[in-house]
Amino acid sequence: MREDGARDDRVRDEAATHAGGVEGRLGVERLLDAAGADSRRLRHALALLCDGQWWTLADLVRATATSRRTVETLLRELPLERRPDADGFRVPLTHTPAYQDLVAVAPPPEDPVGHLVPHYADTLDRLTRLVADAPRARHTLDHVSATPETALRRALLLGARFWLPGARLLCVGDHDLTSLAVKLVHPGTDVTVVDVDERILAYIDAQDLGVRTRWADLRLGLPASAHGHDLAFTDPPYTPEGIGLFAARAVEGLKDDGRVLLAYGASERTPMLAYKVQQALAELNLAYEAIYPDFNRYFGAEAIGSAADLYLLRPTTKTRPAVASRLSRLTTAIYTQGPQSVESASGEGAPAAVATDFEPDLLVGDWPKGLPQPRVKLSTWLAKPYAAAAERVAIAVPPGLEAALPRLLLATRAPRVRVTGAGLPPLPDMLSTVYAVEPGSGGLDVTRLPQPDGDVPAVLRRILDNGHAKLANTWREALIALARAQGSALTKNEARALIREAAPWSDDLTPLDAPLHRLESLPAAIATTVTALTTTTTP
Numbered sequence: 001m002r003e004d005g006a007r008d009d010r011v012r013d014e015a016a017t018h019a020g021g022v023e024g025r026l027g028v029e030r031l032l033d034a035a036g037a038d039s040r041r042l043r044h045a046l047a048l049l050c051d052g053q054w055w056t057l058a059d060l061v062r063a064t065a066t067s068r069r070t071v072e073t074l075l076r077e078l079p080l081e082r083r084p085d086a087d088g089f090r091v092p093l094t095h096t097p098a099y100q101d102l103v104a105v106a107p108p109p110e111d112p113v114g115h116l117v118p119h120y121a122d123t124l125d126r127l128t129r130l131v132a133d134a135p136r137a138r139h140t141l142d143h144v145s146a147t148p149e150t151a152l153r154r155a156l157l158l159g160a161r162f163w164l165p166g167a168r169l170l171c172v173g174d175h176d177l178t179s180l181a182v183k184l185v186h187p188g189t190d191v192t193v194v195d196v197d198e199r200i201l202a203y204i205d206a207q208d209l210g211v212r213t214r215w216a217d218l219r220l221g222l223p224a225s226a227h228g229h230d231l232a233f234t235d236p237p238y239t240p241e242g243i244g245l246f247a248a249r250a251v252e253g254l255k256d257d258g259r260v261l262l263a264y265g266a267s268e269r270t271p272m273l274a275y276k277v278q279q280a281l282a283e284l285n286l287a288y289e290a291i292y293p294d295f296n297r298y299f300g301a302e303a304i305g306s307a308a309d310l311y312l313l314r315p316t317t318k319t320r321p322a323v324a325s326r327l328s329r330l331t332t333a334i335y336t337q338g339p340q341s342v343e344s345a346s347g348e349g350a351p352a353a354v355a356t357d358f359e360p361d362l363l364v365g366d367w368p369k370g371l372p373q374p375r376v377k378l379s380t381w382l383a384k385p386y387a388a389a390a391e392r393v394a395i396a397v398p399p400g401l402e403a404a405l406p407r408l409l410l411a412t413r414a415p416r417v418r419v420t421g422a423g424l425p426p427l428p429d430m431l432s433t434v435y436a437v438e439p440g441s442g443g444l445d446v447t448r449l450p451q452p453d454g455d456v457p458a459v460l461r462r463i464l465d466n467g468h469a470k471l472a473n474t475w476r477e478a479l480i481a482l483a484r485a486q487g488s489a490l491t492k493n494e495a496r497a498l499i500r501e502a503a504p505w506s507d508d509l510t511p512l513d514a515p516l517h518r519l520e521s522l523p524a525a526i527a528t529t530v531t532a533l534t535t536t537t538t539p
Contacts, residue, residue, distance in 0.1 A: 027077030043104035054088035065294035065307035135199035146176035172234035223513035244280035265308025365396030397421035410467035
């Protein structure tokens with residue numbers, strides 16, 4: 001009786017398994033037939049689900065580079081087994097024979113540098129820790145973290161395609177820490193990062209791998225110290241506006257014979273969006289040397305399969321005029337989320353008028369037409385000193401560009417400044433050497449302070465008063481003047497040596513493109529050089 005009962009249970013289980021497999025098979029067949037030639041992604045996902053491993057939805061999306069919606073469509077047709085006491089699922093092994101002739105038996109397109117990854121196990125371990133400890137993503141900047149393996153493979157591909165010892169690489173935005181991966185794999189490469197996120201710049205500098213960091217909001221310009229590179233890498237916001245801007249700035253930072261490597265991904269469901277992005281690239285007259293499909297993988301971005309292609313682009317003789325044209329039509333709305341999203345109109349708003357209690361000599365930013373004062377664009381204001389002396393300046397800061405506030409103030413020497421804008425951040429402490437700040441009508445009222453007493457504050461003030469000048473040059477001249485006032489002599493070379501010892505990061509950048517953590521470290525570094533004057537100078 002017991003044997004007969006067990007046999008009956010086994011027969012019922014097999015019948016149920018067969019029924020589930022047959023029913024699931026029919027649904028999968030309909031799905032694959034509807035996808036036609038593009039069913040390759042689904043067949044790959046099916047193969048993984050049938051191999052006995054447990055999968056989470058995020059892992060399956062990333063492994064197959066297939067959008068979450070498409071994967072979910074497949075999962076609804078399958079008789080899935082849930083992992084006990086943990087997150088995960090798979091097709092039961094008893095069901096997998098029903099699907100064997102439907103799976104993709106060939107592997108996905110070969111990774112061009114995948115065979116090199118096992119040789120860099122220690123580097124990958126370190127990158128894994130670096131990525132885990134990095135500042136958290138900011139959705140308003142469209143941050144999605146690439147996997148540590150992706151950062152490593154980017155570095156390996158750069159080395160496989162180009163000769164990197166002595167080459168100059170510009171990372172146009174670097175939330176993914178590609179710069180650190182390149183320095184770990186190719187330490188002889190000269191790497192510079194430009195980014196709007198102060199946290200990223202500080203984190204990269206803290207690793208002490210020799211990466212140069214520069215602050216820049218690409219909508220407002222590219223620092224002069226970020227020009228003349230052999231290669232540029234960027235993983236920009238995935239909008240036509242974001243791709244067009246970041247690619248244009250990447251070209252701006254290149255030599256004439258340079259290359260741009262650009263990551264971009266779109267869902268297989270939205271070819272029109274991919275077309276619009278490629279149109280934005282086509283408008284820059286760039287030649288496509290290669291496209292590596294699904295090369296980049298991410299933690300998140302499941303709408304695009306947690307993956308992005310890697311484009312290798314080469315400027316042509318028609319690219320720079322196209323870049324100049326593109327940059328002349330700048331828009332501040334380039335992201336998919338937040339106040340500067342392309343769907344938001346708030347990024348283009350201008351202040352209604354200048355407050356009646358403040359009569360400026362100059363307007364900076366977007367102001368209503370018809371106002372009598374002369375005006376200048378924010379990008380021009382940061383790019384070069386304003387020719388005329390202005391006593392009272394009104395600056396309009398649009399939503400999403402608040403991070404530029406310290407630089408907008410350092411770009412002027414006006415005694416009085418009125419800043420208008422919502423949600424303006426507090427000014428960093430080091431600017432208290434220059435300004436007194438009070439809440440004003442719709443923003444901030446900023447008053448320039450008298451010259452401070454003391455050698456260190458005086459040198460710091462001289463540096464911050466010359467925002468467009470090279471920081472090390474102003475510092476050098478201030479030390480020479482201080483030595484002269486003390487009745488001693490200090491040569492330019494001696495001053496340079498003192499500065500390089502105290503602040504080796506200070507060459508070739510201005511206070512406007514120096515990260516805030518560098519500016520905040522200036523008082524201590526200046527104090528070191530001032531103290532050293534007594535042992536360096538001669539009577």
